[in-house]
Amino acid sequence: MVRVRFAPSPTGNLHIGGGRTALFNWLFSQSQKGKFILRIEDTDKERSKKEFVDEILYSLKWLGFNWDELYYQSQRFDRYRMHADKLLKAGLAYVEKSPEGKEAIIYKVLPQKIKVQDLIRGQIEFDSSLIKDQVLIKSDGTPTYNFACVVDDAEMNITHIIRGDDHISNTPKQIMLYEALGFALPNFAHLPLIMGVDGGRLSKRTGATAISDYRKMGYLSEALLNYLLLLSWAPGDNRELISVKEAVKLFDIKNVNKTSATFDLKKLDWINNQYLKSADPEKLADELIPLLEAKHYINRDNFDRPQLLVLVKLFQARLPRLNDFVDWADFFFLEEPAIDPAAKEKYLSQDLSKEFSLFAQKIDSLDCFDITNIETSFRGLVAELGIEAKKLIHPVRVALTGKTIGPGLFEVIYYLGKERSKRRLLKWVK
Numbered sequence: 001m002v003r004v005r006f007a008p009s010p011t012g013n014l015h016i017g018g019g020r021t022a023l024f025n026w027l028f029s030q031s032q033k034g035k036f037i038l039r040i041e042d043t044d045k046e047r048s049k050k051e052f053v054d055e056i057l058y059s060l061k062w063l064g065f066n067w068d069e070l071y072y073q074s075q076r077f078d079r080y081r082m083h084a085d086k087l088l089k090a091g092l093a094y095v096e097k098s099p100e101g102k103e104a105i106i107y108k109v110l111p112q113k114i115k116v117q118d119l120i121r122g123q124i125e126f127d128s129s130l131i132k133d134q135v136l137i138k139s140d141g142t143p144t145y146n147f148a149c150v151v152d153d154a155e156m157n158i159t160h161i162i163r164g165d166d167h168i169s170n171t172p173k174q175i176m177l178y179e180a181l182g183f184a185l186p187n188f189a190h191l192p193l194i195m196g197v198d199g200g201r202l203s204k205r206t207g208a209t210a211i212s213d214y215r216k217m218g219y220l221s222e223a224l225l226n227y228l229l230l231l232s233w234a235p236g237d238n239r240e241l242i243s244v245k246e247a248v249k250l251f252d253i254k255n256v257n258k259t260s261a262t263f264d265l266k267k268l269d270w271i272n273n274q275y276l277k278s279a280d281p282e283k284l285a286d287e288l289i290p291l292l293e294a295k296h297y298i299n300r301d302n303f304d305r306p307q308l309l310v311l312v313k314l315f316q317a318r319l320p321r322l323n324d325f326v327d328w329a330d331f332f333f334l335e336e337p338a339i340d341p342a343a344k345e346k347y348l349s350q351d352l353s354k355e356f357s358l359f360a361q362k363i364d365s366l367d368c369f370d371i372t373n374i375e376t377s378f379r380g381l382v383a384e385l386g387i388e389a390k391k392l393i394h395p396v397r398v399a400l401t402g403k404t405i406g407p408g409l410f411e412v413i414y415y416l417g418k419e420r421s422k423r424r425l426l427k428w429v430k
Contacts, residue, residue: 002034010052013210038067080143102139119189126172154183218323231261269320297333
């Protein structure tokens with residue numbers, strides 16, 4: 001049976017690179033009807049923090065990854081010591097004492113050519129003469145990364161190691177330890193790096209932030225997963241939108257690209273918008289309630305949910321991120337919305353007292369206040385004034401919302417209501 005593992009270190013949050021590695025491991029295990037093992041590599045006692053463990057577990061659950069087994073390296077120190085002692089007794093390792101008298105166990109590297117058939121990159125060859133002797137157990141009693149990985153992967157029966165290609169240099173060191181301990185070698189697959197749009201290594205500026213932060217920014221987990229899938233893999237037929245469930249049927253680790261992937265926030269925003277368009281408004285409203293409450297726009301225990309659902313439906317096709325709703329729709333919740341200075345200068349610097357006053361009167365005179373009649377009255381007014389509709393649409397929008405973009409103007413007026421729309425227009429009448 002195929003068994004893969006994702007092994008994050010809780011010295012920081014789960015970032016985009018780790019999220020993609022977890023996804024490809026999970027996807028491969030699901031496509032092969034295998035097992036997905038989660039191993040927390042917390043041997044660094046000083047830097048490993050419980051809050052990072054919690055964040056990693058939360059992020060993986062939010063992404064939808066259910067692990068079959070969970071291990072903590074900090075609970076397995078006796079296993080590492082036992083195998084290190086085996087190598088000592090076999091004469092394959094030696095003890096080195098520190099000035100303080102503490103002992104470290106070190107593996108003696110012998111010159112040899114090491115070949116590995118990488119499932120993504122093909123054959124890779126290493127010369128061990130370029131590798132120095134490897135510490136197995138440090139003088140403080142903790143295992144080194146490579147040694148703990150080998151022991152764990154062997155004892156956990158990991159069949160495929162899928163990880164970033166920044167680990168390629170670790171591969172020959174681990175293969176030597178596999179062979180020295182008499183363990184069967186797993187298959188290796190090294191994923192290409194994720195680069196920023198500037199061509200450099202992924203940074204916070206270009207998207208290297210925690211998975212949990214993407215949730216806070218208003219990305220849907222399905223959209224983020226879809227985008228991560230496209231970083232080094234493609235479903236074919238130039239498709240860019242694909243569910244994880246469908247990807248499981250198509251995924252083959254051998255079809256992962258060798259070249260580095262580019263993380264583009266604009267592309268992620270586009271994909272997120274596609275998912276927001278078809279999302280359940282009820283679920284989106286549930287996500288928005290705490291955000292709106294934090295801004296004091298609503299009271300969770302006493303607000304008009306049907307009205308919120310209407311607004312969600314009004315905006316969701318336009319939103320790149322769910323959180324943008326809070327800023328884009330603020331004029332529905334605020335008595336006096338802030339006016340964008342640039343928009344004010346461009347559209348409200350001239351005297352529109354006559355136009356705004358007449359439109360306010362037309363709105364007030366509507367017996368049937370609906371979107372169709374609002375538009376009809378507006379079209380009639382611009383015809384009477386002998387001006388193009390756009391000459392008045394943009395100033396009216398800014399006066400009502402404080403913004404130059406948003407839903408259709410007549411929908412805005414309808415959902416703002418007759419009285420609020422009139423009051424905001426007349427505010428600009430001199």
